[in-house]
Structures are given as structure tokens and as C-alpha cells.
Amino acid sequence: MEVIIVKSSDEVADLASRRIKNLVEKKPKAILGLATGNTPLTLYAQLIEYHRQSLVNFSQITTFNLDEYVGLDPQHRASYCHFMKENLFGPLGLDPGQCFIPNGMANDIAAECEAYEKKIHQKGPLDLQLLGIGREGHIGFNEPGSSLGSRTRLKTLTETTRQDNASQFGSPQDVPLHVITMGVQTIMEASEILLMATGLGKAQAVASMVEGPLSASVPASVLQFHPKTRVIVDDEAASKLSRKAYYREVYAKKPPWQSADFV
Ligand code: F6R
Numbered sequence: 001m002e003v004i005i006v007k008s009s010d011e012v013a014d015l016a017s018r019r020i021k022n023l024v025e026k027k028p029k030a031i032l033g034l035a036t037g038n039t040p041l042t043l044y045a046q047l048i049e050y051h052r053q054s055l056v057n058f059s060q061i062t063t064f065n066l067d068e069y070v071g072l073d074p075q076h077r078a079s080y081c082h083f084m085k086e087n088l089f090g091p092l093g094l095d096p097g098q099c100f101i102p103n104g105m106a107n108d109i110a111a112e113c114e115a116y117e118k119k120i121h122q123k124g125p126l127d128l129q130l131l132g133i134g135r136e137g138h139i140g141f142n143e144p145g146s147s148l149g150s151r152t153r154l155k156t157l158t159e160t161t162r163q164d165n166a167s168q169f170g171s172p173q174d175v176p177l178h179v180i181t182m183g184v185q186t187i188m189e190a191s192e193i194l195l196m197a198t199g200l201g202k203a204q205a206v207a208s209m210v211e212g213p214l215s216a217s218v219p220a221s222v223l224q225f226h227p228k229t230r231v232i233v234d235d236e237a238a239s240k241l242s243r244k245a246y247y248r249e250v251y252a253k254k255p256p257w258q259s260a261d262f263v
Helices: 009-026 041-052 080-092 109-123 159-164 184-188 200-211 219-225 244-252 256-262
Strands: 002-006 031-034 062-065 067-069 128-131 153-156 178-181 193-197 229-234
Touching: 002 009, 002 244, 009 041, 009 128, 009 193, 009 229, 009 256, 041 080, 062 080, 062 109, 067 080, 109 153, 109 178, 184 219, 193 200, 193 219, 200 219, 200 229
Parallel strands: 002 229, 031 062, 031 128, 128 193, 193 229
Antiparallel strands: 067 178, 153 178
16 A cells, blocks of 8 residues: 655645546546545546646546445435536536446346446446545445445445435435445455545544554455555544654655656
């Protein structure tokens, strides 16, 4: 794992956006795995800015989102379908045919999960999977206890996640209990992982993911096994890492040929 510690959440977004820009410049038909939530908002705004300035052409990318609520109308302002249209797909002018999100309104959820997994395999592998992290160490909605070998499936949200996601709904009780999420194994098959975390609230999860034991109790810890994972965090989210000084030194003294993909 490469751990990059920067001062602010804006710098986290800036570095992550430069990585995605660089990837799409080199591979215009890149397949990107995308996340929702607060963490990637500034990054998405930055990608939209690149598009406005014609610095990069996103028109040929294909995207797969990590997750969606079950039983929530896609028009609902808290649905991830709505979130992505508002915050990325619309402003980038992407066609719905190139942007995949699990259908939480499907009559047969198990069949929907299987079809989503198949679609990823057909089009994939994902060139890059963007991730946030939950306070208890989830990636996607693979809550603590998720099988590290899991595939896209229905999951039940924990109380913590429902509290964290309540702002769009009014109260935690109004947050749907069930979601469709890519599995841990599905995520692990991406060629590259870019995980962003900001703020003190994520510090424990980040430390457990990077330096803790590999455990289904902290699903993000499985990324220790992924050959190309970058974790970009601000000072606050890095505050509980014990080898901070080392990570900073590795990044600061990186040989130039290794930094090439942020250029
Ligand atoms: C979102 C997702 C989640 C979030 C995580 C952090 O699609 O899969 O794992 O990345 O819950 O959420 P924020 O960024 O809102 O703190």
C-alpha cells in the first residue's frame, strides 16, 4: 500500500483527480469504479473543471458505481443514481449507457446482483476503483463481518452507517436498511485502487486498514493484499497511523519515474 499524507481535504481531492486525469489521458476508454458520499465531491468537481477546460476527454469512459440503496426511487435526491447524475455524469455529459449503477428497485435483487457482477466482468477489469472508507472500515457497503471473498450482493447497513448517511433522509430510521454493493472480491479485482479519506472521524478506520491485522471485521484491511493500492489521506485522517513519518519520507523521496502517473 502506498500511503500519501497531505495537509487538507482539497489536496486529497487534487491528487486523486490528477491520477484519474492521467489515467484517462493514457487510456480514453478507461473503466472506472466510482464511489458516492462526501469524500469524492471535491474530486468530482475537479474532474468537471478539467472537462470544462477541455484538459481531458471523458466521453469514452465507462463507469461502475459501488452501491445503491434497495427500494429507493432513482429520482429520490438521496439515491446514488441521483447523486452521480448531479455531481458527475450530467456535468460531464456522459450517456446513461456508459454509466452503470446497481438497480435497487429491481424485482429480483439477487438476479440484479448477479447481472451487475457479470457486466463488470464483461466490460472489465476495472482500471481503477475509487473508494472512500466508513468509520468502521467498510469499503463499498461491505460492512464489518463481510466475507473477504464476497461478490455483488444485498447487504444490511449497520446502525453507524445509517447514522452517517442520515443527512439526506432526515433521520437514521429513514435510511434504507438494505443496499446492493459490489463485493470485497469484486473490488479487489480492480487493477488499481485509489482510496481517499479525510477528517478525524476516519482516523481509526484508516489506521486499522493500513496497519491493523487483516480481518473481515475491518473489510478495508483486505487492501493490504492488493498489489496497487494508494491511500490518500489528510493530516486528520492520518493522525492515528504509527508510521506516518516513514510514509511521508517514502512519498517525498519517491524516484521521479514512480511519480509519473500523477503528472
Ligand atoms: C459510497 C460508499 C461508501 C463511502 C463511505 C464513506 O459509495 O461505498 O463506502 O465511501 O461510507 O462515505 P463518506 O465519503 O460520505 O464519508
